[in-house]
Amino acid sequence: MPGQLPNLTPKPFVIERNFLVSNYGSGYGVDNDDGSAYFDIRDNVFYAGSGLKSDYAGHDKHFHGNLGIGLSLPCGVGTQYKPGHEDQCYNNTIVMRSGQWRQFLPAHNSSYPSDQPWVSMWACDVKQQQPPRCGTLGSAATGGPSSLAKVHSNTVLNMNQTSGDVQCGGPGPGNPPMSAAEFRGKCGVDVGTSAASRPGAAEVEAMVRRWAGLPATQ
Amino acid sequence: MRTGVGFRDAGYTYMNPHGNPGGGDWGLQSPQYDEAGAVYLSGTSGVRFVSCTFKYLDGNGVFLAGFNRNATITKSELTQIGDSAVALWGYTKASGAEQDLDGAPVPASALPPGTGIDGSDGNQPRGTVVSESLCHEIGFFQKQSSCVHMGKSMETSILDSVFFNGPRAHVNQNDAFGLGSRMAGNVMWSSCRESSDRECIKPRGASGRWHCIDTFRANRWHLQQLEQTTIHLGARARPAAQPHTEALRH
Numbered sequence: 001m002p003g004q005l006p007n008l009t010p011k012p013f014v015i016e017r018n019f020l021v022s023n024y025g026s027g028y029g030v031d032n033d034d035g036s037a038y039f040d041i042r043d044n045v046f047y048a049g050s051g052l053k054s055d056y057a058g059h060d061k062h063f064h065g066n067l068g069i070g071l072s073l074p075c076g077v078g079t080q081y082k083p084g085h086e087d088q089c090y091n092n093t094i095v096m097r098s099g100q101w102r103q104f105l106p107a108h109n110s111s112y113p114s115d116q117p118w119v120s121m122w123a124c125d126v127k128q129q130q131p132p133r134c135g136t137l138g139s140a141a142t143g144g145p146s147s148l149a150k151v152h153s154n155t156v157l158n159m160n161q162t163s164g165d166v167q168c169g170g171p172g173p174g175n176p177p178m179s180a181a182e183f184r185g186k187c188g189v190d191v192g193t194s195a196a197s198r199p200g201a202a203e204v205e206a207m208v209r210r211w212a213g214l215p216a217t218q
Numbered sequence: 219m220r221t222g223v224g225f226r227d228a229g230y231t232y233m234n235p236h237g238n239p240g241g242g243d244w245g246l247q248s249p250q251y252d253e254a255g256a257v258y259l260s261g262t263s264g265v266r267f268v269s270c271t272f273k274y275l276d277g278n279g280v281f282l283a284g285f286n287r288n289a290t291i292t293k294s295e296l297t298q299i300g301d302s303a304v305a306l307w308g309y310t311k312a313s314g315a316e317q318d319l320d321g322a323p324v325p326a327s328a329l330p331p332g333t334g335i336d337g338s339d340g341n342q343p344r345g346t347v348v349s350e351s352l353c354h355e356i357g358f359f360q361k362q363s364s365c366v367h368m369g370k371s372m373e374t375s376i377l378d379s380v381f382f383n384g385p386r387a388h389v390n391q392n393d394a395f396g397l398g399s400r401m402a403g404n405v406m407w408s409s410c411r412e413s414s415d416r417e418c419i420k421p422r423g424a425s426g427r428w429h430c431i432d433t434f435r436a437n438r439w440h441l442q443q444l445e446q447t448t449i450h451l452g453a454r455a456r457p458a459a460q461p462h463t464e465a466l467r468h
Binding site for chain 1: 241242243335372373387391394395396397398399400401402403404405406407408409410411412413421
């Protein structure tokens, strides 16, 4: 405001009730890149692409209440956070994209299970058990401790994938994804449930209509 | 019943002076030159485009430079556009707290005009509304184009619109200036038709600076310091039936 000191904390950018289709070369419905922060992304329908993206030290983004169809990475977190400024991914309903999805287009319309975790936290460290658990202790010189993103209460519809829900730390042969239950035990975070089935086309259509506020088919 | 207005046949500007509008990595025609957009708004308040057609524009469509308040584009169609359909680029100033990468203070005189981290003088587009509109077939020449590009602007609303067929992101939030924006009720598909890896909506981080060199002037709609101006076709006019003005032919 005129006459006041500049304030580096913006108002949130609200993205709600949109229907975003990530066809062609699009990898995200909303690509929160390059440190973007203070976004409230809620109640949208995303088709294909990915969900929350947190990259290059972004923070304070809330991705919640969304419906994702054929998504590959609903809660992708490539950074860590000053406590109180975590990104959050919660209350989303996700129909996972199948593995080898290019063979099964449309991407959700297959019984082939996803071959990717649905939560990825690259800065996660299961060996670090002090608060913030599985985060980074840090020091005064590095700005203090860093937390993980807050991921909870999501419902993921997949095909019997329970072993590879969460990627904690960088992926690699010595660090495979773990199940949601295993991650809960090691880091104390309940990311949500991963179902053993993926809905068929008619059910997906009904879900989209419900989310988008469209009338049901006769 | 009111008569419709269409805007068409503006020339290309991809060789004009460009700069970096902010913290993102998109470039854009420098905002101090009125050929930055076929329709160039600066110092306006309450300008409204209702049921207008922006078509066959080889540069940007509507460009909002510096101070603008509550500009509205509604029930309109923006198509066959060489660069971005709607572009916003505000001005800031030095706060006295700027530092270089080593933490050394940077004097205000070292910053180009219109840059710095202080936007408290309000010299930016604020309250812009794009609603109930169609945007498609854009970025014919400049692939780093979007239906709405937001650089150092805030409180923009993109509502109930349909965007499709673009070369890159349909909406680009290029920095973290102000925000307070809202997108709701939109349908978007077929972004990134001529690139990959990206998105329907592209937000980015910190604010930055722009540079400029030289340019030439051409005929464009140049709307400066207008108050409550409405370019109105009537809510029920169909874009396909609108006559086009040809004032922009180059």
